[in-house]
Amino acid sequence: MGSVGRVQAQFMHFGEPLALHSGGVLPEYTLAYETYGTLNADASNAVLVCHALNASHHVAGVDELGNLGWWDNLIGPGKPLDTERFFVIGVNNPGSCFGSTGPMQTNPASGRPWGADFPVMTVEDWVEVQVRLVQHLGITQLAAVLGGSLGGMQALAWTLRYPQRLRHCIAVATAPNLSAQNIAFNEVARRAIISDPDFHGGHYQLQGVLPKRGLRVARMIGHITYLSDDVMDTKFGRRLRAAELAYSTQAIEFQIESYLRHQGDKFSEYFDANTYLLITRALDYFDPARAHGGDLAAAFEGARGNRFLLVSFTTDWRFAPERSREIVKALVDNRIDVSYAEIEAPHGHDAFLLDDPRYHGVMAAYFDRVAHDV
Amino acid sequence: MGSVGRVQAQFMHFGEPLALHSGGVLPEYTLAYETYGTLNADASNAVLVCHALNASHHVAGVDELGNLGWWDNLIGPGKPLDTERFFVIGVNNPGSCFGSTGPMQTNPASGRPWGADFPVMTVEDWVEVQVRLVQHLGITQLAAVLGGSLGGMQALAWTLRYPQRLRHCIAVATAPNLSAQNIAFNEVARRAIISDPDFHGGHYQLQGVLPKRGLRVARMIGHITYLSDDVMDTKFGRRLRAAELAYSTQAIEFQIESYLRHQGDKFSEYFDANTYLLITRALDYFDPARAHGGDLAAAFEGARGNRFLLVSFTTDWRFAPERSREIVKALVDNRIDVSYAEIEAPHGHDAFLLDDPRYHGVMAAYFDRVAHDV
Secondary structure: OOOOOEOOOEEEEEOOOEEOOOOOEEOOEEEEEEEEOOOOOOOOOEEEEEOOOOOOOOOOOEOOOOOEOOOOOOEEOOOOEEOOOOEEEEEOOOOOOOOOOOOOOEOOOOOOEOHHHOOOOOHHHHHHHHHHHHHHOOOOOEEEEEEEOHHHHHHHHHHHHOHHHEEEEEEEOOOOOOOHHHHHHHHHHHHHHHOOHHHHHHOHHHHOOOOHHHHHHHHHHHHHHHOOHHHHHHHOOOOEOOOOOOOOOOOOOEHHHHHHHHHHHHHHHHOOHHHHHHHHHHHHHOOOOHHHOOOHHHHOHHHOOOEEEEEEEOOOOOOOHHHHHHHHHHHHHOOOOEEEEEEOOOOHHHHHHOOOHHHHHHHHHHHHHHHHOO | OOOOOEOOOEEEEEOOOEEOOOOOEEOOEEEEEEEEOOOOOOOOOEEEEEOOOOOOOOOOOEOOOOOEOOOOOOEEOOOOEEOOOOEEEEEOOOOOOOOOOOOOOEOOOOOOEOHHHOOOOOHHHHHHHHHHHHHHOOOOOEEEEEEEOHHHHHHHHHHHHOHHHEEEEEEEOOOOOOOHHHHHHHHHHHHHHHOOHHHHHHOHHHHOOOOHHHHHHHHHHHHHHHOOHHHHHHHOOOOEOOOOOOOOOOOOOEHHHHHHHHHHHHHHHHOOHHHHHHHHHHHHHOOOOHHHOOOHHHHOHHHOOOEEEEEEEOOOOOOOHHHHHHHHHHHHHOOOOEEEEEEOOOOHHHHHHOOOHHHHHHHHHHHHHHHHOO
């Protein structure tokens, strides 16, 4: 199994305004994307990979900064999503902060950074821009759309809005909508950011500051929900940082504290606060059953031509297996072709990014089917 | 079943310095407490009730401000902890902010508020002051010590340190120590408070401000962990506050958001930030097995003369039934008399404060036994 090697971001500009779900408009936008492998002659081997909260178009290989793609363990020559067979596209969603148009960039109407004025986008809006990108790459129908977590929601939304534009939907560690508890965690993270005095109503760039305190807390909260209770106990347990307790409310006593603070600090150095708000809102809003009176099966009626793989992880308490099973049931109710794997893995929600042999075995087998199913 | 009626806080001052677990000293302190019912002639019917993070000595009845005690549904004439039979004592722990000596009060050494200089206290330190209070009330041996959550840890610590001073230990919705995940949630809450610019290193009173932003976020995080996923879905689900979505990152869209913000706002008006740090640290530090190389059964060897009731709730994911079962196992390993009830209740950790008939039935039956077991 190899690496796709050195990769370089590409950029595509769209001058046509995009009408958004919210009623707003994104006047123009640029998408950052990467591709790996070669598009075949009839453009039938393309796989789109959708990203989750804090990821980007840099999915595989090594970029200019030497960073490995966030799903590099899955994607490359001889890997489960084999770039010898497939032409793989990673795209950064608008509103994010890794190269596509987002709140840190200039609002053409004001000449100043968008900041909090960047329009709220939904999962469905992202699918619209992804459709445009794929069209411009000369692809009429994708072999598959793949995503984990929020990325899985985008893969599902493709089948709901453009079922004829893809054959397979592969949705990993995802849910048909957020539970009240999921929304609650998002809301606390947002309040931490918004109540940071350096947030300035979302126009912190104009003040030359960044709401890093809020971002740190937001990331720490998120991180707890990505890990399972078990893996936290295995990795950290109640282990102390020093030989003795300091008996201090502010010092670091336990290794788990040190780990979380480190995660928060790192995140606050590279992630944009407005992006955090926008993407958590896209998560909150996703709810395809709503337009059908809560009937998820009715939502999937149009997707009868698509085939699905759903994967969940036993210790994922953020998007628990029960949530994937709701989707499986809605598909089965429509007699839609669906494979479902519930992987016993200790790592919680994070498992979808890790290299578990059973998980990757399922992915490899399914992509083998996708390759033969043209 | 009646109420204990109007109650009034009492105060007891202790001029003798208290040596603390941390190596520090609390030079003097006042305890706020309440009592309900009548101490019998041989002082054998006293029950001490220990409080958790945000509660106080006001356990039952109606105080001067018209507030109902936090465990009033359990305690009163004819109630499970029957004040016609028992003399019940509620005490506010030092470090808290409801009347006993704490960070908001004056440090005799400096003449200024203690603030962040208030010494860190452990569960065991609280037991020490509770022992002194009980002695001064003329009680040599308590019929029972009762507590839920952090209060349950205090009840357990009584049997470990002063087994001859109580007959029964009743520990509800508690754990033998915090898991890494529990500590992680505490740490995020602390970081939210400490990184609030109004915290001023814990000496905010001197600046005439309060770190309310941090307290709000801390309380919101805590609140999520008190409720079960199920009860959140039942109470709030994905219900919107308005008829339509606003598509805003900062407005309130979902009822769960509104509820959490309200809880945070309310809490930040009455709770002290330094107290939050101190009490979460006491939670983190509690770990009676540590002194015995992690062997919880060894920790309970001295408690062979005590009898125990442990109660847990099926949907409590903060202190899950498995954690209570660890305690039960350690007691059984010592052939200690223990009753254990695992109550099927939907309310998560909060269930211990609610009036569930099965739960209160168990409590009533056990206190009936305590009353006959003198």
